[in-house]
Amino acid sequence: MQKEAEIRDPLILGNKTYHDITKDIARPVEGKANKYWWILFSLSLVLFIWGILCMAYTIGTGIGAWGLNKTVNWAWDITNFVWWIGIGHAGTLISAVLLLFRQKWRMSINRSAEAMTIFGVTQAALFPLIHMGRPWLAYYVFPIPNQFGSLWVNFNSPLLWDVFAISTYFSVSVVFWYIGLIPDFAMIRDRMSATISPMKKKLYSFLSFGWSGKAKHWQRFEEVSLVLAGLATPLVFSVHSIVSMDFATSIVPGWHTTIFPPYFVLGALFSGFAMVETLLIIMRKVVSLESYITIKHIEYMNVIILLTGSLVGTAYITELFMSWYSGVEFEQYAFLNRATGPYWWAYAIMMTCNVLTPQLYWITKIRTSFVATFILSIFINIGMWFERFVIIVTSLHRDYLPSAWTMFSPSFVDIGIFLGTIGFFFTLFLLYSRTFPVIAQAELKSILKLSGSEYKNKK
Amino acid sequence: MSKKTLYGIFDCEQVLLASAKEIRANKIEIKEVYSPFPIHGLDKALGLKETRMAITAFIYGCIGLSLGALMIYNIMIVDWPQNIGGKPNWTFYHNMPAFVPILFECTVLFAAHLMSITYLIRCGLFPGGESDSPDPRTTDDKFLMEIVVEGDLAAAKAMLKKTGATEINEKDA
Numbered sequence: 001m002q003k004e005a006e007i008r009d010p011l012i013l014g015n016k017t018y019h020d021i022t023k024d025i026a027r028p029v030e031g032k033a034n035k036y037w038w039i040l041f042s043l044s045l046v047l048f049i050w051g052i053l054c055m056a057y058t059i060g061t062g063i064g065a066w067g068l069n070k071t072v073n074w075a076w077d078i079t080n081f082v083w084w085i086g087i088g089h090a091g092t093l094i095s096a097v098l099l100l101f102r103q104k105w106r107m108s109i110n111r112s113a114e115a116m117t118i119f120g121v122t123q124a125a126l127f128p129l130i131h132m133g134r135p136w137l138a139y140y141v142f143p144i145p146n147q148f149g150s151l152w153v154n155f156n157s158p159l160l161w162d163v164f165a166i167s168t169y170f171s172v173s174v175v176f177w178y179i180g181l182i183p184d185f186a187m188i189r190d191r192m193s194a195t196i197s198p199m200k201k202k203l204y205s206f207l208s209f210g211w212s213g214k215a216k217h218w219q220r221f222e223e224v225s226l227v228l229a230g231l232a233t234p235l236v237f238s239v240h241s242i243v244s245m246d247f248a249t250s251i252v253p254g255w256h257t258t259i260f261p262p263y264f265v266l267g268a269l270f271s272g273f274a275m276v277e278t279l280l281i282i283m284r285k286v287v288s289l290e291s292y293i294t295i296k297h298i299e300y301m302n303v304i305i306l307l308t309g310s311l312v313g314t315a316y317i318t319e320l321f322m323s324w325y326s327g328v329e330f331e332q333y334a335f336l337n338r339a340t341g342p343y344w345w346a347y348a349i350m351m352t353c354n355v356l357t358p359q360l361y362w363i364t365k366i367r368t369s370f371v372a373t374f375i376l377s378i379f380i381n382i383g384m385w386f387e388r389f390v391i392i393v394t395s396l397h398r399d400y401l402p403s404a405w406t407m408f409s410p411s412f413v414d415i416g417i418f419l420g421t422i423g424f425f426f427t428l429f430l431l432y433s434r435t436f437p438v439i440a441q442a443e444l445k446s447i448l449k450l451s452g453s454e455y456k457n458k459k
Numbered sequence: 460m461s462k463k464t465l466y467g468i469f470d471c472e473q474v475l476l477a478s479a480k481e482i483r484a485n486k487i488e489i490k491e492v493y494s495p496f497p498i499h500g501l502d503k504a505l506g507l508k509e510t511r512m513a514i515t516a517f518i519y520g521c522i523g524l525s526l527g528a529l530m531i532y533n534i535m536i537v538d539w540p541q542n543i544g545g546k547p548n549w550t551f552y553h554n555m556p557a558f559v560p561i562l563f564e565c566t567v568l569f570a571a572h573l574m575s576i577t578y579l580i581r582c583g584l585f586p587g588g589e590s591d592s593p594d595p596r597t598t599d600d601k602f603l604m605e606i607v608v609e610g611d612l613a614a615a616k617a618m619l620k621k622t623g624a625t626e627i628n629e630k631d632a
Contacts, residue, residue, distance in 0.1 A: 018495065018600030143534055152534045156543055161560040168564040172571045179575055182584065183598070187495070190595035209579065210588020213597055215505055217582045218497040223512040224578045231516070231571050234563070242560055445600075446496040449473075 004450045011105055011447065014291040015454035018445050025184070025441040026191050028287040028434055036286055037430065044426035051420010054413045055130055063133055065413045072396045072408040077127045078246075079388040080418050083271070084124035084425075085166070085243055086264075086384060089236055090272025091117025092173055095180075096232035099225065104451055105300050107443045108292040111184075112283060113276050114177045115436070119428040120275070121170045123421040128162075130417065158245040165242040169235055176228045179221070184437035186211035240268040247391065253334035254395030257322070263315035270308040270354070271384035273301050277377040281370055283433060292439055295368050302367045305380070309358025312387075316355065334395055342407060343394045350390050353383020462609050463631060464490075465616065466593055467624035469602040472498045478622030479504045479604065487615055491605040493597035516574040523569025527562045593630075 016024075033041075058065050068075055091113040098106035129135045141163045143153050153160050185208035192201040211217070244264035247255035257263075277298060284293040323335040338347050357379045366372045398405045432438070449455045469475040476498060479489060489505055492498075502509075532551050535541075535558075540548040548554050579585065597603045604624070608615045612629075619627050 022495075022599045143530065152539055154541075154543065155531050155535050155561055156546070156548075156554070156557040158560075161564075164561045164564040168568045172567060175571055175575045179578070183496075186590065187598040189590070190592075190598045205589070206587045208590070209584035209586060210590050211584060211598075212590040212592035213493045213495060214582075215492040215494070215498075215501050216507055216510075217584075218494065219502045219507060220510045220512050220578055220582060222497050223510045224574060227513050227516045227574060228571055231520075231567050235567050238560065238563060442496040446498075 008451070009294075009296045010453035011108065011294065011296060011451040012292060012444070013294055013453045016291060016448065016452060018448065021441050021445055021448065022187060022191070024289065024291070025437050025439050026188055028438065029188055029436070030191070033434055034286070037434065040426065041430045044423045044430060047419050047423025048427050049420075049423075050416055051418075051423055054416030054420055055126075058130055058413055058417065059133070059135065063131065065411060067409050067411040067414050069406055069408070071399060071404050071406045072393055074396065075393050075408050076389075076410055076414045076418060077131045079385065079392055080421065081124050081127035082243060082264075082388045082392075083385050084120045084127075084421065085240065086268035086271045086388075087275045088117040088120035088124065088169075088173075088272065089240060089265075089268035090276045091115070091120075092169075092176070092232050092236045093269055093272065094276070095176065096229040096236065099229040100233060103300075104447050105297050107447060108289075108294075108439055109276065109280060109297055109301075110443075111177075111180065111436070111440045112280060112433075112438055114173060114180075115429065115432050115438075116276060116279060117173050117272075118170070118177060119425050119432075120272075121166065121173070122428070123425050125166060125170070126421060126424075158242060158249050161242045162246060165235075165239045169239045172228070172232055172235060176225075176232055179224060179228065180440055180443075181207075181436065182209050182211045183213065183221070183442040184440065185209075186213070187441060188437060237265055240265045252395050252399075253328070253330040254323075254338070254391065256331075257319060259315055259318055259322070263312070263319075266308045266311045266315065267354075267384060267387060270305060270312050270358075271380060273305050273308070274377040274380035274384070277301055277305075277373055278381065279429065281374045281377075283438065287433060287438065289439065292444065295370065298370065298373050299368050302361045302373060306358050306361040306367075309354060309361075309380070313355035313358075316351070330400065333398075337398055338390060338394045341394065341398065343390065343397070346386050346390050346394065350383055350386040353379045354387060357383065461631065462607060463612055463629050465606045465608055465612075465619065466628040466630070467604040467606065467619035468594065468596075468626040468628070469604065469623060470600070470625050471623075472496075472501075472602055474623035475602045475604060476501060476504055478619070478624070481622050482604075482606070482618055485618060487606060487608075487618060489604055490607050493592050493594070493603040493605070495598050495600060495602070498602075512574060512578060515577050516570045519573035519577075520566045520570035522573075524562055524566045526569070527565030528558075530565075531558050531561065594628075 066076070091110075094106050094113040095110040098110075129138055132138060141153060141160070185204055189201065189204040189208045192204060241261035241264065244260035248257055248260035250256060280293050281298070284290055320335055323331045326332070337343075357376050360372075360376065361367045366376070393408050397408060467478070469478065472494065475492070475494075479492065479501065482489060483504070483506065492501060492505065494501075528551075535548045535554065536551050542548070546554070592598070592603070593605065594601065594603050604619070606615055606619070616627055
């Protein structure tokens with residue numbers, strides 16, 4: 001039997017048995033939703049509906065409904081897109097990269113982090129779709145044989161790479177998620193009584209694909225998970241690298257930077273982990289999973305945030321240095337304008353939230369506090385949104401011709417669509433938290449005797 | 460003599476693992492083991508062959524890469540070559556660097572999806588499939604060992620009992 005060092009803190013608290021884990025994970029699915037769930041759900045749904053109305057208005061009247069102008073012709077839509085895609089990165093990092101590194105603490109959080117990834121990428125994908133203006137022509141972005149005179153997509157373009165990267169990332173994440181869900185759906189199916197809730201029993205039988213937990217199936221399951229993790233790991237890094245190339249391959253000062261791919265990937269992991277913390281700190285309370293999502297898990301995530309946050313800070317400073325060192329006047333001005341121009345406040349928010357905030361995690365007391373982590377994670381979410389806003393809008397709003405210089409102000413439609421995607425995201429996440437096994441219980445059971453508090457304390 | 464199926468139920472995966480080794484050493488064949496989570500070392504203890512899922516993923520990945528390259532070659536080089544930004548698309552190998560991201564995505568797309576489909580087919584899993592586990596507790600906290608006995612039933616039962624089964628059920632098979 002495997003052994004774990006005794007100085008490692010237990011990952012499952014409260015002297016659980018296998019059956020306790022089953023009960024705890026099945027409880028939210030079997031029970032009724034509490035008051036807080038309904039309040040949160042109604043709020044999210046209202047935001048979502050408002051967002052749908054704003055999207056409908058955009059499609060009906062055109063992109064002119066947004067605050068865009070001739071100089072700033074790319075603003076909140078792409079900011080939101082990159083922000084959501086970035087949030088989507090932590091899920092696969094937790095489930096794939098941490099699996100390859102055999103990090104056991106991933107098991108309590110990977111299911112929800114992957115759910116967050118899938119829901120986050122869904123929000124992100126909405127933005128290019130709406131920005132097309134005529135979303136019913138969205139199939140133009142795929143290389144399909146057609147009758148328009150051999151009109152093909154351009155495989156040299158980072159925008160097409162993005163189409164491939166995001167659709168591959170989305171579908172592979174869904175597959176990875178579902179392969180892990182099958183045994184857990186089977187656990188819920190086997191607990192449901194056919195007499196009390198025949199519909200639910202049928203639903204979970206359908207979803208569990210007839211899983212029975214045979215030895216050969218588990219052997220294949222483990223290998224498939226490992227290979228999927230191996231495939232998903234370079235995929236995570238490729239997706240945000242390609243998103244960054246949408247900017248980096250252009251010649252706009254402030255975008256034309258070779259540091260963009262690693263800088264964007266780190267920023268994505270940084271913001272993704274912050275969002276995972278925001279969600280999990282709420283979720284562990286709302287569906288009573290305090291024994292499984294412990295302060296140790298939060299601390300491990302905070303360490304990753306500290307690392308990626310410091311690297312993001314380093315990237316900011318490298319960018320500043322390189323713009324000065326380049327000797328290109330336009331490049332130098334773009335960065336000077338970011339920090340001291342009319343958008344200095346956005347730059348200040350970005351610097352404070354992304355560079356200073358994570359440094360607080362050097363302090364053990366802050367790193368191991370739920371309240372502090374929750375507040376700081378919100379700061380990081382805000383900071384990372386402003387990072388994208390700063391990169392996109394401040395690089396555009398003062399271009400080569402001073403007569404064209406202008407400012408960007410969002411219209412109510414811009415704001416409505418952004419809030420709508422937040423509403424949509426939380427609607428999906430709340431529905432998920434009541435119908436899915438929110439923790440990968442099968443995997444978690446396999447570490448109970450290694451990392452459970454009862455077994456750890458027993459000598 | 461009639462055939463009987465024995466279901467030995469265990470509470471702990473380590474006991475089951477030791478039991479499986481001992482039962483096989485005594486030349487009794489274990490038909491199947493059902494468990495709520497993967498047990499490390501069980502495949503070796505039961506004498507299962509190594510799975511070839513990873514090999515299939517490699518083959519599917521190669522297929523994805525080739526199909527991706529073929530698609531790009533036909534679209535960008537053969538069907539409608541264009542000169543984009545002073546970089547003409549006359550030959551595949553000159554333009555290959557720009558195609559790498561999509562070639563990579565095609566490889567991953569094919570490998571991940573086709574391997575997962577192969578896994579589901581090989582395990583007989585499909586939407587709405589029926590579980591054939593003899594005891595629903597095997598997805599919760601019990602480990603079940605299925606043995607088909609043709610000869611000495613009492614000896615097999617005693618063997619299960621001795622190696623730690625907490626419950627033994629039998630069925631005509």
